[in-house]
Amino acid sequence: MFGMNADWSLEVFERYFTIGDYAGGEARWCPGCGDHGVLTAIHKLLRDEQVPPETTVAVSGIGCSSRLPHYMGTYGFHGLHGRALPIACGIKSRRPELDVWVATGDGDCFSIGTAHWIHAIRYNMDMTVLAFDNSVYGLTKAQTSPTSPLGFKTNTHPTGAILPPLNPLTTTLGITNVSFVAQVVDWSPPLLYEVIKAAHRHKGTGFVRIIQRCPVFSDSVSKALQNSPERVLLLQHEKGIPIDASAKRQFPNSITHDPSDLAAARAVAEDTSRIPVGLLYQNTDALCYETLSSRGTEFTVKKRLAGINAALDRFTI
Amino acid sequence: MEASQEVERAVQSELIHEHIVEIVSDSGEGAQKAGQTFGAVCARMGNGVWTVEIIPAEIKPPARSPAGASGIRIRLGSKYITNMGDEADLVVAFNEQVLYSRIANGAYKAGTILLIENKWRDDPVPEIQAQYKRALAEFKENGLIVHELALEEACREITSNPRVGKNMFVLGMLCHIYTRDVELARNEIATIFKRKSKEVVEQNYRLLQAGYDFASDNLDFRYEIPPQQVREGKRFIVTNGNTALGLGVMASGMELVAMYPITPATSASHYLADVFHEVGGFVHQAEDEIAAIGFAIGSSFAGKTACTITSGPGLALKTEMLALAVMAEIPLVLAVVQRGGPSTGLPTKVEQGDLLASIFGEPGDAPKVVVAPATIEECLHFVVMSRRLAETFRTPVVLLTDANLATGQQPYPRPEPSSEWLAPPIDQTDWDPQIPPYNWDPQTGLSPRPVPGMVDGHYVLTGLAHTNESKVAYDSKSNQLGCDMRSRKLAALANTLKAPTVYGDPEGDLLVVGWGSTLGAIQEAVDRTRAQGYKVSSLHLRFISPLEPGLKEIFSRFRKVMTVEINYSDDLSAPLITRENRRYSQLAWILRASTLVDVDCWSVVLGAPLQPGMIHKVLLERLSSKED
Structure with missing residues (x-):
C-alpha cells in the first residue's frame, strides 16, 4: 500500500528498543564519577528517541570519559588521544545517515585535540559532541588540564597550576559556523538529559560542555561548585532548553538568554564568575559539511564507470 | 603542403633514434607548459616519451639566477622510454644564468646544442652584458654548440608581451627541429587555452607558426625520430604519476580522499578536486595530516574504504593513526609520494627514503602491506590493487611513489576499467x-x-x-x-605472490635489485653493461611488505647482489666506515635481514632521479672489483 512493504512496516513496529539494547559492558568508572550519569542519560535518550542501535556510532579519544563507547550496545570507535573528532567526521562523511556521538574530555578535546575541536565545529557535521570536563587528567592520574583552575595542585604542578584556565565556551563560540553550544553540570540529571536531548536533536554539531565530577583527582573543584549552587546561572528562554522545577530548586539564579543571539552568548560565556547552564547558542541554518562530503554516494556503478572512462578519455592520445 | 615543400628545400632532416631536449628559463616563463605540450605531441605521433620537470628551489626566485632554473626535460625516442636518460642533446635557454645550475647537475656534454636568447648581449645593464658574454665563452669552451637567437625580438612581431608568449614560439621551433606535426601542436594549444578567448588561442597559433618558421629560416639542422611500434589499435594515455594516482583512486571505486597539502603529493589531490565529483567522489582537505588520515579511517570504518595522500613529513605525522589502522584492522590506502628527507628536507626533489619508515615507522609491531609502483602506469593500477588488498586483508596499504614518478609524464596503455575494479556496495x-x-x-x-x-x-x-x-x-x-x-x-x-622475474639472464656475476621509480634507469644501465659482455641482471620489487618470495634462491645464482636506490647509505671508502658499522640503503637492510645474503648497495641522495649512465658506471666498477 502506498508503495510500502507491509512486512517491513510491521517489523519496524516490532523492533522496540529498550535501554538494555543501548547498554554495553559494565561501566568501570570510579564510584561517584560524573560519567555514570551522562551514560545513563544517553541510554535513556536513545531509548526515548528509538534510534536503531545498529546505526548509532559512539566515537571517543583517550581518557576516562573516552571509555564510553565500551559501555554502549551500539557500534563504537575508541580511537586515539585527541582524535575522536576527525574519525567521527570521517564516519559521517559518506554515511550521513549514521547517528554519531562523540565522547571527549578536557585533555582530549581542549589540549591534544585542539586543532580538531576548532575545525570540527567549523565543519558542523550533524553529530553530538559531549566534552566531559573534570578539570584534570584522570586516566594518567592527576596532571594539570587546560581547564584546571589557577593554583590547582597536580602531579605536574605540585605547587598549583600556573596559568589561568582556558575557557572552552568562549573558544567554541568564537569559531565560524558554530551552531550549537550548551553547558550543563552532571549533578542535575533531568537538566543533563534535556541538554543532551537538545544537542542530539540539533541538526549540526551539538557541542555540550559537561562539567563533571572526578571524586578522585579534582574533588575540590566540583565540591566547591556543588557547595555554591548560586554560582550556577540557569539560561532560560522559549527557544532554549526546558528547565524543570527540580533544577530551578537546585540552582536559585537564572537569566533570560536568547540562544539565537551570538553576541549575548559570548558575553554570558565570558563571565567566569558564573557557570551558565543551558543553551548558550543555536543556529539551525548553519551549513553542515556532510551535505557536501556525501555528494555522489548515490552514484550507480554505471555512472561511476562512465565518469572514470570520461576522465581517461581526456588523456587519450 | 606549402610548408613541407619549403622544408625539403631548406635542410635535410637527420634520422635518429632518440634525443633529450631541455627548455630552461626563469620560473613563470612557461617552459614547462611548452615542454609538456611538446611531449604530448611526440606521444601522439607514436614516440616513446619521458618528461621530467626542473623545479626551482624557491617560490619566487630572483630572475636570471642559477637557483631559479625552471624548466623541463623531454626524452623522446623511437622505443619505449622509461627514464630521463643522461646528458641532454639540445637545450633551449631563455637566459644564460639558469644554465649554470643544470651544468652543475651534469645535464650537458660536449656537443649539446644550445639555443639561447641573445637579447642579453645588448642589455642596457653593462654587468648583464658582461655576464652573458662570459657565460657563452665558457659554454663554448665546454664544447656546447651555441646558437644565439633573437627569440623575443621575433615574438615581439606577434605579441607585445614576448616573455609570456615565448614558450609557444619555442614549441613551434621544436616542432620544426624534430619534424613534428604542427596540426597536433595546434590541437594541444586549443586544449590548453580552452577556457581563454578565441583571440588568445589565435595568438598562440601565430606564435607556434612563427617559431616553426623561425627555426626553418635560422637553423641548419633538423631531426626525424620515427615511431618504432605501431600501437595496433591499442589506445594510450599520457599522464604524470600523480594524475595516475588520482585516476587510480577513481578506478578503484574509492569515494573519498582526505588530504593535507604537501609537496610533491598535492597535485594528485588537485587533479581529483577537478574531476572526482564526476564519479561521485569527494576530496576532503583536512586541518592537518593527522586529521586527514583520521577522517579516512573514519570513512573506512563506516564501510567506505578511503585514501589519504601525503609525503614524508606527513607520513611521520600520520604514524599513530597508521598504527591504529593496523591494530584495529581497518582497510585504508595511504599513498606516499616520497621527497628528500629527513625533516623538511628537499620538498620538490626525489628520494626513496621512506621505505623503512613505512614498514617499521610505528612503535610496537605494526605489520602492513607496503607496495611500490615502478612506472607511471603502475601508479594507477596499484591504487586499484591496494584498495582490494586493504579490504581483503583488512589492513592499511602503504603505496610508495616518489617525486620522479609524480611529475614525470609517459604514454601508457589506456586502462579499461570494469565494475570489478570498483568497491562493492x-x-x-x-x-x-x-x-x-x-x-x-x-x-x-x-x-x-x-x-x-x-x-x-x-x-x-x-x-x-x-x-x-x-x-x-x-x-x-x-x-x-x-x-x-x-x-x-x-x-x-x-x-x-609469485617470485619476481629476473631481467636478463637468470644467473651471472651481478644482480641489481631496485624498487620504485628507478626501474627504467636500472634496466637501461643493465642493457648497456650486458652489451659490453658482462653477466649482469636486475630484479625490481613491487611488494616490499610482505617481500616477494624466492629471493634467496634467485640471489644464490649470482656471484654478487646489490641494490641501487635513491636514499642514504655509507660509502665503504668514507672515513671510519667499515663493513661492520656501515649503514646500508633501505632495501638492502631488508634484503640482508630476510635472505642472510651479503647484499651490497649503491645509493645516493642527490635530489635527482638516477640516470642510466651513473648506474652503468657503478656496475662496471662493481664488476671489476676483485673484492668478493
Missing part, C-alpha cells in the same frame, strides 16, 4: 551474532568485518590490545594472539 545484511568481529582464521589471520548499519554486528573498535570480540584485553595470551594474527595476514598475502 556496503554490505548491510544482518550479522550473525555468533561471529565475533575479529573471527581470525588461525591459518591466515583473515576475518570478515562488520560494518555500522549491520544489525547485530555492533562492536567497539579499539586501539587497545583486544580479543577477537574486540574486548579490551591486557592479558598475555590475547596480546600474543592479536599480534600473531595481524602478522599472519602478511604471510598469507606473501603466499599468493
Whole structure:
C-alpha cells in the first residue's frame, strides 16, 4: 500500500528498543564519577528517541570519559588521544545517515585535540559532541588540564597550576559556523538529559560542555561548585532548553538568554564568575559539511564507470 | 603542403633514434607548459616519451639566477622510454644564468646544442652584458654548440608581451627541429587555452607558426625520430604519476580522499578536486595530516574504504593513526609520494627514503602491506590493487611513489576499467551474532568485518590490545594472539605472490635489485653493461611488505647482489666506515635481514632521479672489483 512493504512496516513496529539494547559492558568508572550519569542519560535518550542501535556510532579519544563507547550496545570507535573528532567526521562523511556521538574530555578535546575541536565545529557535521570536563587528567592520574583552575595542585604542578584556565565556551563560540553550544553540570540529571536531548536533536554539531565530577583527582573543584549552587546561572528562554522545577530548586539564579543571539552568548560565556547552564547558542541554518562530503554516494556503478572512462578519455592520445 | 615543400628545400632532416631536449628559463616563463605540450605531441605521433620537470628551489626566485632554473626535460625516442636518460642533446635557454645550475647537475656534454636568447648581449645593464658574454665563452669552451637567437625580438612581431608568449614560439621551433606535426601542436594549444578567448588561442597559433618558421629560416639542422611500434589499435594515455594516482583512486571505486597539502603529493589531490565529483567522489582537505588520515579511517570504518595522500613529513605525522589502522584492522590506502628527507628536507626533489619508515615507522609491531609502483602506469593500477588488498586483508596499504614518478609524464596503455575494479556496495545484511568481529582464521589471520548499519554486528573498535570480540584485553595470551594474527595476514598475502622475474639472464656475476621509480634507469644501465659482455641482471620489487618470495634462491645464482636506490647509505671508502658499522640503503637492510645474503648497495641522495649512465658506471666498477 502506498508503495510500502507491509512486512517491513510491521517489523519496524516490532523492533522496540529498550535501554538494555543501548547498554554495553559494565561501566568501570570510579564510584561517584560524573560519567555514570551522562551514560545513563544517553541510554535513556536513545531509548526515548528509538534510534536503531545498529546505526548509532559512539566515537571517543583517550581518557576516562573516552571509555564510553565500551559501555554502549551500539557500534563504537575508541580511537586515539585527541582524535575522536576527525574519525567521527570521517564516519559521517559518506554515511550521513549514521547517528554519531562523540565522547571527549578536557585533555582530549581542549589540549591534544585542539586543532580538531576548532575545525570540527567549523565543519558542523550533524553529530553530538559531549566534552566531559573534570578539570584534570584522570586516566594518567592527576596532571594539570587546560581547564584546571589557577593554583590547582597536580602531579605536574605540585605547587598549583600556573596559568589561568582556558575557557572552552568562549573558544567554541568564537569559531565560524558554530551552531550549537550548551553547558550543563552532571549533578542535575533531568537538566543533563534535556541538554543532551537538545544537542542530539540539533541538526549540526551539538557541542555540550559537561562539567563533571572526578571524586578522585579534582574533588575540590566540583565540591566547591556543588557547595555554591548560586554560582550556577540557569539560561532560560522559549527557544532554549526546558528547565524543570527540580533544577530551578537546585540552582536559585537564572537569566533570560536568547540562544539565537551570538553576541549575548559570548558575553554570558565570558563571565567566569558564573557557570551558565543551558543553551548558550543555536543556529539551525548553519551549513553542515556532510551535505557536501556525501555528494555522489548515490552514484550507480554505471555512472561511476562512465565518469572514470570520461576522465581517461581526456588523456587519450 | 606549402610548408613541407619549403622544408625539403631548406635542410635535410637527420634520422635518429632518440634525443633529450631541455627548455630552461626563469620560473613563470612557461617552459614547462611548452615542454609538456611538446611531449604530448611526440606521444601522439607514436614516440616513446619521458618528461621530467626542473623545479626551482624557491617560490619566487630572483630572475636570471642559477637557483631559479625552471624548466623541463623531454626524452623522446623511437622505443619505449622509461627514464630521463643522461646528458641532454639540445637545450633551449631563455637566459644564460639558469644554465649554470643544470651544468652543475651534469645535464650537458660536449656537443649539446644550445639555443639561447641573445637579447642579453645588448642589455642596457653593462654587468648583464658582461655576464652573458662570459657565460657563452665558457659554454663554448665546454664544447656546447651555441646558437644565439633573437627569440623575443621575433615574438615581439606577434605579441607585445614576448616573455609570456615565448614558450609557444619555442614549441613551434621544436616542432620544426624534430619534424613534428604542427596540426597536433595546434590541437594541444586549443586544449590548453580552452577556457581563454578565441583571440588568445589565435595568438598562440601565430606564435607556434612563427617559431616553426623561425627555426626553418635560422637553423641548419633538423631531426626525424620515427615511431618504432605501431600501437595496433591499442589506445594510450599520457599522464604524470600523480594524475595516475588520482585516476587510480577513481578506478578503484574509492569515494573519498582526505588530504593535507604537501609537496610533491598535492597535485594528485588537485587533479581529483577537478574531476572526482564526476564519479561521485569527494576530496576532503583536512586541518592537518593527522586529521586527514583520521577522517579516512573514519570513512573506512563506516564501510567506505578511503585514501589519504601525503609525503614524508606527513607520513611521520600520520604514524599513530597508521598504527591504529593496523591494530584495529581497518582497510585504508595511504599513498606516499616520497621527497628528500629527513625533516623538511628537499620538498620538490626525489628520494626513496621512506621505505623503512613505512614498514617499521610505528612503535610496537605494526605489520602492513607496503607496495611500490615502478612506472607511471603502475601508479594507477596499484591504487586499484591496494584498495582490494586493504579490504581483503583488512589492513592499511602503504603505496610508495616518489617525486620522479609524480611529475614525470609517459604514454601508457589506456586502462579499461570494469565494475570489478570498483568497491562493492556496503554490505548491510544482518550479522550473525555468533561471529565475533575479529573471527581470525588461525591459518591466515583473515576475518570478515562488520560494518555500522549491520544489525547485530555492533562492536567497539579499539586501539587497545583486544580479543577477537574486540574486548579490551591486557592479558598475555590475547596480546600474543592479536599480534600473531595481524602478522599472519602478511604471510598469507606473501603466499599468493609469485617470485619476481629476473631481467636478463637468470644467473651471472651481478644482480641489481631496485624498487620504485628507478626501474627504467636500472634496466637501461643493465642493457648497456650486458652489451659490453658482462653477466649482469636486475630484479625490481613491487611488494616490499610482505617481500616477494624466492629471493634467496634467485640471489644464490649470482656471484654478487646489490641494490641501487635513491636514499642514504655509507660509502665503504668514507672515513671510519667499515663493513661492520656501515649503514646500508633501505632495501638492502631488508634484503640482508630476510635472505642472510651479503647484499651490497649503491645509493645516493642527490635530489635527482638516477640516470642510466651513473648506474652503468657503478656496475662496471662493481664488476671489476676483485673484492668478493
